[in-house]
Amino acid sequence: MLEDTQPVPHDPAQTVAAPYRWHEHRSVDHWTWACAVAIAAELRRELQRRPRARLLLSGGTTPAPVYRALARAPLDWARVDVALVDERWLQPGDPDSNAWLVRQHLLRDNAAAARFESLTRPGQRIEEAVAAANAHALQPAGAVVLGMGEDGHTASLFPDMLGLERALASRQAYVAVDAEGCPGARDWRRRISLTPRGLAQAQARFLLIQGASKRDAFLNALASGDVQRWPVLISLQGPNPLDVHWSP
Numbered sequence: 001m002l003e004d005t006q007p008v009p010h011d012p013a014q015t016v017a018a019p020y021r022w023h024e025h026r027s028v029d030h031w032t033w034a035c036a037v038a039i040a041a042e043l044r045r046e047l048q049r050r051p052r053a054r055l056l057l058s059g060g061t062t063p064a065p066v067y068r069a070l071a072r073a074p075l076d077w078a079r080v081d082v083a084l085v086d087e088r089w090l091q092p093g094d095p096d097s098n099a100w101l102v103r104q105h106l107l108r109d110n111a112a113a114a115r116f117e118s119l120t121r122p123g124q125r126i127e128e129a130v131a132a133a134n135a136h137a138l139q140p141a142g143a144v145v146l147g148m149g150e151d152g153h154t155a156s157l158f159p160d161m162l163g164l165e166r167a168l169a170s171r172q173a174y175v176a177v178d179a180e181g182c183p184g185a186r187d188w189r190r191r192i193s194l195t196p197r198g199l200a201q202a203q204a205r206f207l208l209i210q211g212a213s214k215r216d217a218f219l220n221a222l223a224s225g226d227v228q229r230w231p232v233l234i235s236l237q238g239p240n241p242l243d244v245h246w247s248p
């Protein structure tokens, strides 16, 4: 499956100088396994370097098959801390929460031994949840899995969201956001999101996207360079190049 990660002729990385690697896969199945293998390899490297590895995951509809494949990876999962890139302001047991998605699709098979930190807890106010997330974030993430909306949002940083500038400039790893009026946020305007500051500490960043519209949106983001309009551009910031995995 790894041969499918080779660049193809219209590889955007060949035309735009940017700190990322473009991996194109011929089908969703190839994409799924290649993403899982790449993330598992990064976790394995982290576990060789440190006593524990920290993995941050996104929600959305795209990554579930990758999480199910990753859950089968033969890793020392008991030394892996799994946490979230972002969360809708919902209880962790809510089927629309990202915590629920991760429990359903990742915390099973071998990965059932991992330790999971949800971003919300019953009875907690959003400020308390953000403070707890920032305390946990003192341990830098080994790998971060990001998604992207066709509008160019990533995590819960939406284009032209009120307070986006503050979130982008925050010195904290996580902030509370109110995405009122942002169509990409759908029914969940109150959220907690990783910031560029939180993301930049990660050793490896993976952006998992599918479909021509998302590929075009990513290219438009690169061409524009405007992070307020295309918050996905924050994924390019970090010590190593971003790995973008795409399939039709």
Ligand SMILES: O=C(O)[C@H](O)[C@@H](O)[C@H](O)[C@H](O)COP(=O)(O)O
Residues within 6 Å of the ligand: 058, 059, 060, 061, 062, 063, 085, 086, 087, 088, 098, 146, 147, 148, 149, 150, 153, 154, 155, 156
């Ligand atoms: O909670 C969320 O909504 C996410 O973490 C979000 O940033 C997601 O990654 C994108 O919205 C892509 O979502 P899709 O995979 O559904 O397009």
